[in-house]
Amino acid sequence: QKEVEQNSGPLSVPxxxxxxxxxxxxxxxxxxxFWYRQYSGKSPELxxxxxxxxxxxxxxxxxxxxxxxxxxxLLIRDSQPSDSATYLCAVEDSWGKLQFGAGTQVVVTP
Amino acid sequence: ETGxxxxxxxxxxxxxxxxxxxxEQHLGHNxxxxxxxxxxxxxxxxxxxxxxxQTENNSVPxxxxxxxxxxxxxxxxxxxxxxxxxALYLCASSQEGLVTDTQYFGPGTRLTVL
Numbered sequence: 001q002k003e004v005e006q007n008s009g010p011l012s013v014p015x016x017x018x019x020x021x022x023x024x025x026x027x028x029x030x031x032x033x034f035w036y037r038q039y040s041g042k043s044p045e046l047x048x049x050x051x052x053x054x055x056x057x058x059x060x061x062x063x064x065x066x067x068x069x070x071x072x073x074l075l076i077r078d079s080q081p082s083d084s085a086t087y088l089c090a091v092e093d094s095w096g097k098l099q100f101g102a103g104t105q106v107v108v109t110p
Numbered sequence: 111e112t113g114x115x116x117x118x119x120x121x122x123x124x125x126x127x128x129x130x131x132x133x134e135q136h137l138g139h140n141x142x143x144x145x146x147x148x149x150x151x152x153x154x155x156x157x158x159x160x161x162x163x164q165t166e167n168n169s170v171p172x173x174x175x176x177x178x179x180x181x182x183x184x185x186x187x188x189x190x191x192x193x194x195x196x197a198l199y200l201c202a203s204s205q206e207g208l209v210t211d212t213q214y215f216g217p218g219t220r221l222t223v224l
Contacts, residue, residue, distance in 0.1 A: 003152075004152065008150065043215035043218055044153070046212050088152075088153065092209045097155070099152070102151055
């Protein structure tokens with residue numbers, strides 16, 4: 001079983017719509033959760049992190065965490081073509097190691 | 111120059127070659143990392159250095175040999191690699207090496223092993 005699972009996509013989203021990305025993890029002791037964005041041919045950059053159950057909003061991005069169900073999601077409101085990228089979910093496992101998912105490719109269509 | 115830089119950006123090598131990847135961070139951080147990114151696979155953490163001391167080695171084959179002479183520089187020495195080692199090698203740095211620290215990634219070295 002993979003530590004961190006994401007749908008690889010591509011997730012096609014019309015411009016202006018909400019993109020919803022999901023990530024599930026296997027280690028119930030995981031404490032910290034991160035979303036990275038990686039443009040094609042570029043390196044990952046951190047866009048959000050969340051530690052507590054519930055929602056955390058930052059601009060057009062909202063991270064949602066449900067530890068009981070072991071999933072973390074990322075919502076992108078008012079999606080723009082510049083949001084087209086691969087989004088990596090990363091989870092701090094109970095050993096204190098950061099485990100990455102393989103990423104979800106998002107394509108925002110004008 | 112700011113941020114995290116890596117050289118070379120692209121490298122093609124034969125299985126018998128020896129080469130080195132270089133990473134330099136200009137952020138005043140104390141922790142540096144090597145990651146391997148293969149197509150459609152998760153980022154794999156290879157090595158972690160904190161204050162120049164190696165704190166993590168994720169069962170990486172000995173044909174990969176890291177070196178951290180100071181907190182600003184990190185090398186990955188390569189020898190007798192295999193074609194399956196072809197990947198994007200990313201360097202990152204963070205303030206203290208805590209998992210909760212934001213990691214800043216370099217642009218990566220695209221390695222092809224023939």
